[in-house]
Amino acid sequence: MPEPAAEPEPEPTATVPTPAAEPVDDLVSAAFDNPTLGAAPPADEADEAEASEQSDPEPEAVPEAEAEPALAEPVAEAEPAEPAEPAEPEAADEPAVADVEEASQADPTPDVEPARVTAGGNDDPVEDRVQDNEPAPAEEPEPQPEPAQAAAPVAEPEPTPEPAAGEKPGKPATTPARVKATAPTLTAAHKAAGAALKKRELTGARASVYLVLDRSGSMRPYYKDGSAQNLGEQTLALAAHLDEDATVGVVFFSTEIDGTGTLALDAYDGHVDQLHAECGRMGRTNYHVAVDEVVRLHKESANPSGPALVVFQTDGAPEVKTAATKAIAEAPENLFFQFVAFGEQDAKAFDFLRKLDADETVGNAAFFHAGPVPKELTDAQLYAGLLASWQPAVRP
Numbered sequence: 591m592p593e594p595a596a597e598p599e600p601e602p603t604a605t606v607p608t609p610a611a612e613p614v615d616d617l618v619s620a621a622f623d624n625p626t627l628g629a630a631p632p633a634d635e636a637d638e639a640e641a642s643e644q645s646d647p648e649p650e651a652v653p654e655a656e657a658e659p660a661l662a663e664p665v666a667e668a669e670p671a672e673p674a675e676p677a678e679p680e681a682a683d684e685p686a687v688a689d690v691e692e693a694s695q696a697d698p699t700p701d702v703e704p705a706r707v708t709a710g711g712n713d714d715p716v717e718d719r720v721q722d723n724e725p726a727p728a729e730e731p732e733p734q735p736e737p738a739q740a741a742a743p744v745a746e747p748e749p750t751p752e753p754a755a756g757e758k759p760g761k762p763a764t765t766p767a768r769v770k771a772t773a774p775t776l777t778a779a780h781k782a783a784g785a786a787l788k789k790r791e792l793t794g795a796r797a798s799v800y801l802v803l804d805r806s807g808s809m810r811p812y813y814k815d816g817s818a819q820n821l822g823e824q825t826l827a828l829a830a831h832l833d834e835d836a837t838v839g840v841v842f843f844s845t846e847i848d849g850t851g852t853l854a855l856d857a858y859d860g861h862v863d864q865l866h867a868e869c870g871r872m873g874r875t876n877y878h879v880a881v882d883e884v885v886r887l888h889k890e891s892a893n894p895s896g897p898a899l900v901v902f903q904t905d906g907a908p909e910v911k912t913a914a915t916k917a918i919a920e921a922p923e924n925l926f927f928q929f930v931a932f933g934e935q936d937a938k939a940f941d942f943l944r945k946l947d948a949d950e951t952v953g954n955a956a957f958f959h960a961g962p963v964p965k966e967l968t969d970a971q972l973y974a975g976l977l978a979s980w981q982p983a984v985r986p
Contacts, residue, residue: 761794764830764855772855779827779969786973787831795982797897798839799829800884801853804904804932805844805866806875812905812932813866817965821930822862824972825901826853832899839887840865843880844873845909850883875906877914885921897982898925905932906939918946918955924983927955928976932964956980 762784769780787793803809803818812818822840830836838853840862848869853861880902888898908914918927929947931940940959947957958975960967 762831763796763834764836769827769830769855773826773858775859776823776827776830776855779824780830782969783824783828783831783973786970786977789974790977790980792977792980792982795832795897796834797832797899797982798888798891798893799825799833799837800839800841800887800898800900801825802841802843802880802884802900802902803862803866804875804906805842805848805869805872806904806906807872808905809872809932812964813863815963815965816863817932817963818866818903819860819862820965821901821903821972822853823858824969826855826858827969828899828973828976829853830855839884841880841883841887842866842869843876843883845876845879846873847879847883848873850887874909875904876910877902877904877908878910878917881914881917881921881927885925888922888925895924895984897984899976899980899982900925900927901930901976902927903930903932904943906937907942911942914942915946918952921954923954925954926980926983928980929955929957930964930976931957931959932962934962935959954983 762780764780766777766780766784770777784793787795801822803822809818822838826836826838829838836855840851840853842848842850842865849865851861851865884898884900888894921927929943931937931943933939940957943957946952946955956979958978960972960975
């Protein structure tokens with residue numbers, strides 16, 4: 591019977607059910623008792639009996655056992671994924687041969703295979719366990735949040751850049767060396783201005799500087815004795831500390847605006863007298879026209895929102911007090927009007943300025959009396975009066 595054993599080639603049906611081991615004797619006896627069970631001739635049955643007696647050739651019995659398709663049907667149902675399904679029709683062709691071959695199989699072979707079948711139909715249950723454990727390493731998305739940690743340290747060094755400080759305190763806009771080289775006669779006044787600013791804790795302050803000069807008829811003696819020119823030079827020395835350009839805007843007023851000009855380190859000597867001479871006739875004392883002119887000039891300047899110190903010189907009261915009061919009150923807060931009076935200390939003409947200085951509601955004006963001979967004032971005395979009430983303010 592070697593030929594029927596060679597037909598069961600489909601090895602995938604290696605999953606032979608063990609439960610068929612018990613009824614082997616009954617099937618063999620039935621085959622002998624009822625010859626019509628199988629289509630094979632009796633001669634073949636004798637040969638099969640001889641083959642069953644030969645138990646030594648185990649390798650031949652193993653492939654025959656794998657070819658048992660008749661009893662493999664329940665196994666095929668348990669293993670739908672097995673590719674051994676086409677082996678079922680072959681088993682239907684030779685059922686008797688399969689029955690006889692089952693009898694020829696030894697008992698130990700079916701005992702080992704059922705354990706594999708009950709394990710889930712896989713020949714190697716260990717591989718199933720390995721496959722079950724394989725998805726575990728797939729859970730590796732946990733290290734992904736690492737980039738978030740990398741972004742955190744990047745944001746930390748950002749607050750470190752804090753060296754953006756302002757200008758060094760205690761440094762004037764114009765150095766003493768430049769003043770000495772450009773305007774040597776202002777060296778002493780520049781030094782006195784620096785000391786006054788330091789005493790007021792204003793060293794390093796920055797502001798635009800303006801000088802308003804009264805050209806009413808009563809001011810003639812103060813132009814003749816050089817008091818107006820001297821005040822212009824002292825104001826320029828102060829501006830060399832406060833203004834980066836070290837310049838002073840000059841406004842001449844009387845009934846109207848008589849003229850304007852500029853003082854600079856290279857254009858100051860006798861410049862006030864020269865500008866005064868170019869203005870023509872002298873008139874009355876209208877404060878408000880001068881205040882309005884300074885406001886206009888500062889608005890048109892390079893830094894209109896920056897602080898400005900206005901040195902406002904006069905020798906009498908305004909012609910129209912209400913207009914003067916209104917003009918000062920409506921001026922921008924970053925402009926400070928420091929009035930300087932030329933004349934007698936007890937002159938009633940300065941009552942308006944005294945009241946203005948005492949009015950706490952007026953925060954952008956103050957009054958300083960320079961005396962009947964202003965030219966005799968020292969630089970230190972003048973700067974102490976000019977800076978007594980001023981604090982640089984920026985327009986909101």
